[in-house]
Amino acid sequence: MISGDNLQRVIDAMSDGVYITDGHGVTLTVNKAYERITGIPRSKLVGLHMSEVVRAGYISRSVSLEVLKEQGPVTFSQTIADDHKILVSGTPMFDAKGRIEYIVTTVRDVTELLHAKRAEEQLEQILKLRDHYGTSFDGDLNNVPFIISRRTKDCYDLAKKVAPTSAKVLIQGETGTGKTLLARTIHQYSDVADGPFIELNCAAMPETLLEAELFGYVAGAFTGASQKGKTGLLEAANNGTLFLDEIGDLPLSLQAKLLKVIAENRFLPVGGTEFKSTNFRLISATHHDLKQQVAQKLFREDLLYRLNVVPLELPPLRERTDEVEALLAHYLNHFNSKYELDCQWHRDVVYRLSRYDWPGNIRELINLTERLVVTADQSLITLAQLPSELRGETPEGASGASLKAQVEALEQRLIEDALAVYGTTRAAAKALGIDQSTLVKKQQRWRKGQQTES
Numbered sequence: 001m002i003s004g005d006n007l008q009r010v011i012d013a014m015s016d017g018v019y020i021t022d023g024h025g026v027t028l029t030v031n032k033a034y035e036r037i038t039g040i041p042r043s044k045l046v047g048l049h050m051s052e053v054v055r056a057g058y059i060s061r062s063v064s065l066e067v068l069k070e071q072g073p074v075t076f077s078q079t080i081a082d083d084h085k086i087l088v089s090g091t092p093m094f095d096a097k098g099r100i101e102y103i104v105t106t107v108r109d110v111t112e113l114l115h116a117k118r119a120e121e122q123l124e125q126i127l128k129l130r131d132h133y134g135t136s137f138d139g140d141l142n143n144v145p146f147i148i149s150r151r152t153k154d155c156y157d158l159a160k161k162v163a164p165t166s167a168k169v170l171i172q173g174e175t176g177t178g179k180t181l182l183a184r185t186i187h188q189y190s191d192v193a194d195g196p197f198i199e200l201n202c203a204a205m206p207e208t209l210l211e212a213e214l215f216g217y218v219a220g221a222f223t224g225a226s227q228k229g230k231t232g233l234l235e236a237a238n239n240g241t242l243f244l245d246e247i248g249d250l251p252l253s254l255q256a257k258l259l260k261v262i263a264e265n266r267f268l269p270v271g272g273t274e275f276k277s278t279n280f281r282l283i284s285a286t287h288h289d290l291k292q293q294v295a296q297k298l299f300r301e302d303l304l305y306r307l308n309v310v311p312l313e314l315p316p317l318r319e320r321t322d323e324v325e326a327l328l329a330h331y332l333n334h335f336n337s338k339y340e341l342d343c344q345w346h347r348d349v350v351y352r353l354s355r356y357d358w359p360g361n362i363r364e365l366i367n368l369t370e371r372l373v374v375t376a377d378q379s380l381i382t383l384a385q386l387p388s389e390l391r392g393e394t395p396e397g398a399s400g401a402s403l404k405a406q407v408e409a410l411e412q413r414l415i416e417d418a419l420a421v422y423g424t425t426r427a428a429a430k431a432l433g434i435d436q437s438t439l440v441k442k443q444q445r446w447r448k449g450q451q452t453e454s
Ligand SMILES: Nc1ncnc2c1ncn2[C@@H]1O[C@H](COP(=O)(O)OP(=O)(O)OP(=O)(O)O)[C@@H](O)[C@H]1O
Pocket: 144, 145, 146, 147, 148, 173, 174, 175, 176, 177, 178, 179, 180, 181, 182, 245, 327, 362, 363, 366
């Protein structure tokens, strides 16, 4: 049996707070951890009845009194000084006659645990965001063949040179020219390479959503906002890189807010009152001529100067024709192994494609290669398999079909091609200058047509 001083030494060695009363609720002792957690010295408590402890204002609620009332164990959580959250559990100890002899209460400070839980939740949220925004790149950068001509090499050389500095980089280039790949390269060669690479396409969503994604929001900031609030990308990119693609499409109101974030390294989440600090490497990209946008008052001049410390320009593929052959060879290999095929380019095809002007640039080349590989009837891909606009023929009018049918067929092909190049109905519709709903309706009509034919 442990008794007297030894019992006190034992409970003092415990990391949770311990509070012991007799069977009437009179304080017998507390341990050192209890004194530390609550800030109340033992000398002030010993001999006091729990109701007096409450009356004296040391605690707001006594678990021991509740144990006496319930004649059984009781647990609850409480907030004490400095916003500390404690978990209080009272357990009765009965004598041989079934009367409560002692009440032993343990007090655990769970503030740290809650912080850790909150941090865990935030981490989970950030990982989700990264999953959503950071994985469009498939594979390891080192495995990407940097198929680059002299002109593109200059651009990559400059990018690698400025990567270890904190200078802001603005990449200019048409869609599919490799802006994201270049931004990732800068990140990989930068001092924050171990941090996150967070990517946001500013043209992809409406203004309010864009603001919520970037700045995050506090719980209940607006109808439909999640209970927990949401970590914004500005915070998720902390100690890493934030890549803002299509920055030219950032609405003016958000341009002003972004400028402030860049100047102050802090921001207010939507609906929040407390600033959050953040520190990230900013890389932006656009296919627009931002100077022209400034002249049209669509883009803030002060923001342009901030972003454009190091301008990098990725030329369109039609100006890098010496890369086309290598790109065709590389992506043919890639899709051959992906689909376990053995397709080859006919040299006329390579010749023809080297002279094509690739409005969708490298992405169009990749999509075309995949399409040709998976639809090939034979291993040699010849000119006959190329879409007619790439073959350089004009088949329209030669088929004898009605004008309406021919227009429809042309429309269908243009939409299919745009989908192949841009990947989504929204982007394809935008490129073709039609509504997304119109494009989807047409697709549905064609699908129905196919079903009735078959
Ligand atoms: N030098 C290169 N060698 C091989 N593949 C490349 C090269 N540059 C880009 N690519 C590939 O081309 C595709 C398009 O590149 P990326 O997504 O970087 O273009 P982008 O300019 O960011 O396009 P968008 O403006 O539409 O977002 C990607 O699959 C990328 O891996």
